[in-house]
Amino acid sequence: MTIARHYINGEWLAEGALDDSTNPADGSLLGQYHRGSRDLTDQAIAAARTAFLAGGWASSPRRRAAVLFEFADRLEAALDDLADLIVAENGKLRAEAVGELRGSISEARYYGGLARTVLGRSFEGEPGNFSIMHREPCGVAAIIVPWNAPVTLLVRSLGPALAAGCTCVIKPAHQTPLIHARVMECLADCPSLPAGVVNSVNENGIEVGQALVTSPHVDTISFTGSSQTGRHIMAAAAPTLKRVGLELGGKAPAVIFGDADIDRAVRELTRGSLMMAGQICVAATRLLVHRSVEAEFTRRMVEAFRAVRVGPGHDPASEMGALIDKPNESRLLRLIEQAADEGELLLRGAQPGGALTQGAFVTPSLFRIDDIGSALVQEELFGPLVSIEPFEDEAEAVEKANATVYGLAASVHTRDLERAMRISRAIRAGTVWLNCHGRLFAEGETGGYGQSGLGRLHGVEGLNDFLETKHIYMEQGVL
Incomplete structure (x- = not known):
């Protein structure tokens, strides 16, 4: 049985009580992980601090680049095994797992170049x-990783942190400790990586996260997760005034105009709504449809959602995988009942039953709603439950698109180029896709407006959370 350990100062530590990691598709036991503690977290922070101050890492850009390229090579060599483990521990489709890994490899190489x-x-x-305006690393970075894309969402913070010259302490999600440990093995195998530059401590409730956020020896936090947790992190980080980078929740609207290519929009938004079983912050969760095509678009989306085959991620026939666990299955089933009460339930999702009963599965749901004040519209549902909301004109479309506290992503579907630009400029979101949905890659910054977060990840701006600017001034005189 695989047992995930902590990694501190170049050594694997088997300390702390054991907890289980299970397969969300069937409930089977995959392995175990050692729970972390405040003491282990303090050890990891101390190792990172020493490596930053005394090891020369901060002033060695070529070595930092070498580590990131070595890491990418090792991820690539282990891609098949890593993909299988993501499917087993996370529940997503294998194609989604492979895509996540390829994106992670690309990310590591991109920041290797920027280093x-x-x-x-x-x-x-x-x-x-x-005057010299010198860009230098800010110090020790704490990286708090969610479970829904446990490799990509690690590498997109770790890559720029290492490229900038920071040292790091990582806290993986307790739902995906085994895949994290396997990725850490790839990193630990890099010959150019000095001991203490990257450390990892498994979670124990919220103890490890709290220790990272409150430590006076951590200089910056990079967190991906819910807006509620992001608010708690900001509050806990305030006494030490550390920098906080947050990529938080989303409620992505997709605006479909009457002149849109309906075939393309249905195809894009079926995928964009149900990728990772809707458990991704940029998923299309609100379909804002012009009344002239509402009936046709709705009929087509119901047909598309109904045709989606839900099943284990390792089955090539599956088109949507499992939820992360049974509690989330129960939560989604309650939300479906709420949607039936507050709107018109066009397609009712359910637990598929049969061979999937032991797993955490819910088939897709689609509901029509007019009340934009409903919690179903305002809150992130994080699952395959999608609303259809009609609009009359561009002004109403923009008003509805901007009607929530979130502003992470959106998409606009129209053949009119000028309209596409007008609407994309008016929507307050960090990313707006035109006639597609859900395209993410290393070169393009992503991040949110409003309660979707602070700062940007990916791209050149992804370095900013990990760099300080120092002004060095000299009055040298003139000849």
Whole structure:
């Protein structure tokens, strides 16, 4: 049986009580992990601090690049085994797991390239007065990783942190400790990685997360997760005034105009709504449809959702995988009942039964609702439960798209290029896709407006959470 350990200062530690990791598709036991503690977290922070201050890592961009390229190579070599483990522990489709890993490999290589090009600037403010604006790493970074994309959402924070010259302490999600430990093995195998630069401590309730957030020796937090937890992290980090980067919840609207390519929109939004069983913050959860095509679009979406085959991620015939666990299955079934009470339930999702009874599965649901004040519209549902909301004109479409506290992502579907630009500019979201949904890649920044977070990940701006700018000034005089 696989047992996931902590990784501190270049060593694997089997400390702490054991807890189980199970397969959400059938409830079977996959392995176990050692629970962490505040003491282990403090050890990891101390190791990272020492490596940052004394090891030369912060001033070695070529070594940092080498580590990231070595890491990418090891992820690529282990891709098939890692994908199988993601499917088993997370429940997503194997194609989704492979896509996650390929994205992670791309991310590591992208930031490996950027590691050698962290550039400042210089200028002469007055004759003989010379300023250097130097970009340097901010120190120890704590990376708190969610369960829904446990590799990609680790690497998209770890990559820029290492490229910038930070040292790191990682807290994986307790639902996916085995895949995290396997990824850490790939990283620990990198010959260029000094001891203490990257450390990892498994969670124990909220003890490890709290220790990271409140520690005066952690300089920046990179967190991906719910907006509620993000608020708690901000509050807990306030006494030490550490930097906080947050990629939080979403309630992504997809705006479908009367001139949209309906075939393409249905195809894109079926995938965009149900990827990872809807357990991703950029999933299309609100379909805002012009009344001129509402009936046709709704009929087509109901047909598409009904045709989706739900099953284990390892089955090539499956088109949507499992939820992360049985409690989330129960939560979604309650929300479906609420949707039936507050709106018109166009397609009722259910536990499929049969061979899937032991797993955490719910088939897709679609409901029509007019009350944008409903909690079903305002709150992140994080599952295959999607609303259809009609609109009359562009102004109403924008008003409805911006009607929640979230602003992470959106999409606009129209053949009119000028309208596409008008609406995408008016929607307050960090990413707006045109005639597609859910495209994410290393080069393009992602992040949110409003309660969807602070800062950006991916792209060049992904380095910003891990860098400080130092002004070095000298009055050198003139000849």
